Amino acid sequence: xxxxxxxxxLEKKHIELIKTTAEKLDAEVHFxxxxxxxxxxxxxxxxxxxxxxxxxxxxxxxxxxxxxxxxVDSIMKPGYFANEDCLLxxxxxxxxxSIAEHMIAVSLVMxxxxxxxxxxxREGKWLAPRAQKSLKDCRITVLGTGDIGTSFAKRVRxxxxxxxxxxxxxxxxxxxxxxxxxxxxxxxxxxxxxDLLAMSLPATPETCGxxxxxxxxxxxxxxxxxxxxxxxxIDEDALADSLESGHLAGAALDVFQTEPLPQESRLWKTKxxxxxxxxxxxxxxxxxKDKNVAMFLEDLHNFVACKPLHYxxxxxxxx
Amino acid sequence: xxxxxxxxxLEKKHIELIKTTAEKLDAEVHFxxxxxxxxxxxxxxxxxxxxxxxxxxxxxxxxxxxxxxxxVDSIMKPGYFANEDCLLxxxxxxxxxSIAEHMIAVSLVMxxxxxxxxxxxREGKWLAPRAQKSLKDCRITVLGTGDIGTSFAKRVRxxxxxxxxxxxxxxxxxxxxxxxxxxxxxxxxxxxxxDLLAMSLPATPETCGxxxxxxxxxxxxxxxxxxxxxxxxIDEDALADSLESGHLAGAALDVFQTEPLPQESRLWKTKxxxxxxxxxxxxxxxxxKDKNVAMFLEDLHNFVACKPLHYxxxxxxxx
Numbered sequence: 244x245x246x247x248x249x250x251x252x253l254e255k256k257h258i259e260l261i262k263t264t265a266e267k268l269d270a271e272v273h274f275x276x277x278x279x280x281x282x283x284x285x286x287x288x289x290x291x292x293x294x295x296x297x298x299x300x301x302x303x304x305x306x307x308x309x310x311x312x313x314x315v316d317s318i319m320k321p322g323y324f325a326n327e328d329c330l331l332x333x334x335x336x337x338x339x340x341s342i343a344e345h346m347i348a349v350s351l352v353m354x355x356x357x358x359x360x361x362x363x364x365r366e367g368k369w370l371a372p373r374a375q376k377s378l379k380d381c382r383i384t385v386l387g388t389g390d391i392g393t394s395f396a397k398r399v400r401x402x403x404x405x406x407x408x409x410x411x412x413x414x415x416x417x418x419x420x421x422x423x424x425x426x427x428x429x430x431x432x433x434x435x436x437x438d439l440l441a442m443s444l445p446a447t448p449e450t451c452g453x454x455x456x457x458x459x460x461x462x463x464x465x466x467x468x469x470x471x472x473x474x475x476x477i478d479e480d481a482l483a484d485s486l487e488s489g490h491l492a493g494a495a496l497d498v499f500q501t502e503p504l505p506q507e508s509r510l511w512k513t514k515x516x517x518x519x520x521x522x523x524x525x526x527x528x529x530x531x532k533d534k535n536v537a538m539f540l541e542d543l544h545n546f547v548a549c550k551p552l553h554y555x556x557x558x559x560x561x562x
Numbered sequence: 563x564x565x566x567x568x569x570x571x572l573e574k575k576h577i578e579l580i581k582t583t584a585e586k587l588d589a590e591v592h593f594x595x596x597x598x599x600x601x602x603x604x605x606x607x608x609x610x611x612x613x614x615x616x617x618x619x620x621x622x623x624x625x626x627x628x629x630x631x632x633x634v635d636s637i638m639k640p641g642y643f644a645n646e647d648c649l650l651x652x653x654x655x656x657x658x659x660s661i662a663e664h665m666i667a668v669s670l671v672m673x674x675x676x677x678x679x680x681x682x683x684r685e686g687k688w689l690a691p692r693a694q695k696s697l698k699d700c701r702i703t704v705l706g707t708g709d710i711g712t713s714f715a716k717r718v719r720x721x722x723x724x725x726x727x728x729x730x731x732x733x734x735x736x737x738x739x740x741x742x743x744x745x746x747x748x749x750x751x752x753x754x755x756x757d758l759l760a761m762s763l764p765a766t767p768e769t770c771g772x773x774x775x776x777x778x779x780x781x782x783x784x785x786x787x788x789x790x791x792x793x794x795x796i797d798e799d800a801l802a803d804s805l806e807s808g809h810l811a812g813a814a815l816d817v818f819q820t821e822p823l824p825q826e827s828r829l830w831k832t833k834x835x836x837x838x839x840x841x842x843x844x845x846x847x848x849x850x851k852d853k854n855v856a857m858f859l860e861d862l863h864n865f866v867a868c869k870p871l872h873y874x875x876x877x878x879x880x881x
Contacts, residue, residue, distance in 0.1 A: 344674060351667035364838065
């Protein structure tokens with residue numbers, strides 16, 4: 244059995260851990276920092292941990308692709324895998340901490356107007372205090388109650404919000420951090436009572452355009468939006484209009500319909516919009532790396548034992 | 563009995579509440595947005611809720627000054643009060659939420675490098691991800707375990723830090739959010755094990771220069787500092803040197819030895835330093851206003867009943 248690991252972020256301890264585990268399981272493992280480094284002789288691999296489209300698209304013998312990130316929409320297209328039976332796992336669950344920290348950070352940057360203050364002091368200006376808002380007593384709606392949304396909810400709970408409402412496909416969650424959990428079909432009922440809408444949805448046919456122009460207008464005057472899931476979830480033009488008109492007080496986007504955000508996009512110049520270049524889920528955080536590797540190794544044991552893989556992507560649901 | 567309220571931030575509901583309470587207590591109350599508006603005829607007041615140095619410095623009949631903020635170092639100087647027996651209360655306890663939110667925000671902005679990303683995207687640049695740090699598994703030391711430090715500790719706990727150590731004068735705290743609480747005399751033992759030093763100290767002779775050049779050098783390479791207490795606590799020149807040399811990874815200051823920060827200060831241009839213009843404790847937050855007014859009214863009842871005031875400043879300790 245041959246494993247290729249393609250990841251420039253792994254530390255020595257991760258490489259050692261993978262090597263030791265592979266040895267125990269009688270597997271051969273090769274490490275590369277980038278796909279371009281892989282020699283032709285290694286294309287006949289059984290397992291890929293990382294990403295190597297050229298192999299995935301051509302190898303009829305690849306049995307398992309484990310991608311080290313959560314969103315798999317770009318590789319879920321029909322015909323992407325040369326071997327249609329190739330298993331696909333992802334790292335949904337490894338990024339909750341990283342992305343939740345980002346969500347709290349940008350929420351506070353907007354509400355406490357830190358972007359203004361820091362821009363001003365960077366230019367040597369000490370200007371007067373002005374009205375700020377607070378997470379305390381804020382009505383929060385978390386759209387997408389997976390690992391990311393729930394990690395955010397657990398952190399934001401400590402800020403004493405008025406309420407945290409989860410919204411997900413099923414309308415059910417085992418997590419007790421939510422005051423209530425609604426099905427997506429009830430989204431329109433909660434939007435008018437939402438001061439901060441935190442979006443952490445995968446890209447699926449159901450989530451595409453879910454935050455439409457009509458739904459943005461259901462949010463109350465002065466609401467904030469944070470999106471860390473996929474850019475396809477929001478009507479970007481309607482969002483920009485709402486920010487420009489002053490209906491929304493602010494938005495923070497880490498993901499966009501097209502990435503990198505095209506130079507001609509109006510979002511670059513939209514008022515009260517914070518843009519980050521898809522960095523919320525950062526594989527450089529020690530915790531994220533550790534968990535990512537642990538998840539792969541857990542399923543490597545499963546794979547060798549012919550057991551079902553734990554982090555298998557549901558190809559029907561798309562996540 | 564006459565009360566002057568001087569505060570431009572109060573809302574109608576606060577004014578009504580103060581009026582109703584004063585009426586019940588048979589007191590006369592006058593509202594002003596600024597000291598300059600107070601007519602000579604109102605200088606003979608018994609109580610001031612707000613700040614009016616010209617009256618405090620001249621009236622021998624002023625019985626109680628209630629300032630709507632926490633730090634009273636600037637008015638604790640000998641001879642400041644014309645009536646030396648005038649009682650002084652502050653609003654320590656009203657700003658914990660506001661300042662703790664600021665502390666979390668600037669900590670994350672530094673660790674997650676949001677200031678870089680937001681500066682770049684503001685200029686239309688979509689640059690590559692880079693190494694970030696996390697509050698998770700971070701060793702946090704809170705220097706000053708009053709309302710502000712403890713409100714911060716309660717929030718940052720949700721981010722799963724490795725440890726939260728409180729440091730205060732007595733070395734004791736009733737708050738269970740700290741893993742341990744040390745006396746200031748043990749500060750040097752914890753600094754080498756501190757990844758994030760959060761400072762929320764009042765200005766007193768004991769805290770002046772407490773974070774000296776020697777103590778800054780005790781912090782490990784890559785540590786972060788947040789200061790929201792008083793600028794006098796830090797050797798600003800030593801801090802700038804440590805940031806410039808790359809020993810400290812970042813610092814966020816909301817308070818300075820001189821405010822506004824003088825144009826000639828080297829801090830304006832110091833690498834990896836976030837400057838905010840003393841805005842962490844912002845009286846515009848609804849919660850802060852409500853609590854501020856409630857604290858004054860609680861002590862107004864005490865004052866009229868000749869009971870000890872709850873929020874009395876200890877003139878010996880200076881806070």
